[in-house]
Amino acid sequence: MISFSNVSKRYASGQQALANLSFDVNAGEMVFLTGHSGAGKSTLMKLVMLMERASTGQVVIAGRNLNRMRTGQIPYHRRQVGVVFQNHQLLFDRTVFENVALPLYIAGHQSREVGRRVRAALDKVGLLEKEKHNPITLSGGEQQRVGIARAVVNKPPLLLADEPTGNLDPKLSEEIMTLFRQFNAFGVTVLIASHDLALVRQLGHRVLTLAGGELVHDGLLPEDM
Numbered sequence: 200m201i202s203f204s205n206v207s208k209r210y211a212s213g214q215q216a217l218a219n220l221s222f223d224v225n226a227g228e229m230v231f232l233t234g235h236s237g238a239g240k241s242t243l244m245k246l247v248m249l250m251e252r253a254s255t256g257q258v259v260i261a262g263r264n265l266n267r268m269r270t271g272q273i274p275y276h277r278r279q280v281g282v283v284f285q286n287h288q289l290l291f292d293r294t295v296f297e298n299v300a301l302p303l304y305i306a307g308h309q310s311r312e313v314g315r316r317v318r319a320a321l322d323k324v325g326l327l328e329k330e331k332h333n334p335i336t337l338s339g340g341e342q343q344r345v346g347i348a349r350a351v352v353n354k355p356p357l358l359l360a361d362e363p364t365g366n367l368d369p370k371l372s373e374e375i376m377t378l379f380r381q382f383n384a385f386g387v388t389v390l391i392a393s394h395d396l397a398l399v400r401q402l403g404h405r406v407l408t409l410a411g412g413e414l415v416h417d418g419l420l421p422e423d424m
């Protein structure tokens with residue numbers, strides 16, 4: 200599902216964010232991405248969603264070589280990749296329903312289909328009864344759930360999350376991770392960047408660790424990391 204071959208990324212500023220990175224994530228896997236601040240986690244995510252392009256090397260997502268993807272194909276690619284951000288990036292002048300519906304309206308779906316899909320997504324994250332609320336009236340954990348519903352409403356085969364529990368307490372963090380595991384159990388490939396090593400270790404999935412833009416660990420997290 201995700202294939203990086205000898206990928207390097209140097210920003211226009213000259214900053215080298217990723218160096219000769221190679222790894223594969225198979226369809227149906229759930230993988231964590233860890234590393235200190237500045238290690239390159241967000242840059243890796245940006246390459247997957249084509250917000251940035253690799254300087255050298257090859258990125259292949261769901262069988263598509265992103266190096267060769269033309270600008271006109273990017274919207275289609277983005278619909279294959281659901282993205283959850285730490286700060287949710289919700290619109291506070293719209294209802295919960297409207298926030299989740301946004302990607303479907305952009306993709307040109309009819310309103311009946313939008314209603315059906317939005318309610319299915321809200322149901323999966325346990326927020327069906329809050330569809331008419333303004334997200335500002337929801338708790339941090341609930342807001343993150345709205346962000347997750349919006350990311351999965353297109354039914355993308357790949358779900359990325361950049362520090363999705365960064366602002367949440369341990370109990371809420373676990374609940375959010377449980378949601379990701381449920382989507383993964385239904386076949387969605389999941390890649391989550393997280394600083395929370397204790398939680399990551401407890402969940403027992405494969406972990407990719409970056410340091411200075413290089414891959415320094417790939418596998419279960421040992422006790423001493």
Ligand SMILES: Nc1ncnc2c1ncn2[C@@H]1O[C@H](COP(=O)(O)OP(=O)(O)OP(=O)(O)O)[C@@H](O)[C@H]1O
Nearest residue numbers: 210212214215216235236237238239240241242243
């Ligand atoms: N748009 C940009 N222009 C120039 N340099 C950048 C840009 N984005 C990131 N960098 C640099 O690239 C390196 C990797 O940054 P990146 O944001 O990928 O790290 P990260 O592991 O996600 O860090 P954090 O955990 O703090 O989000 C850093 O040195 C950063 O300063």
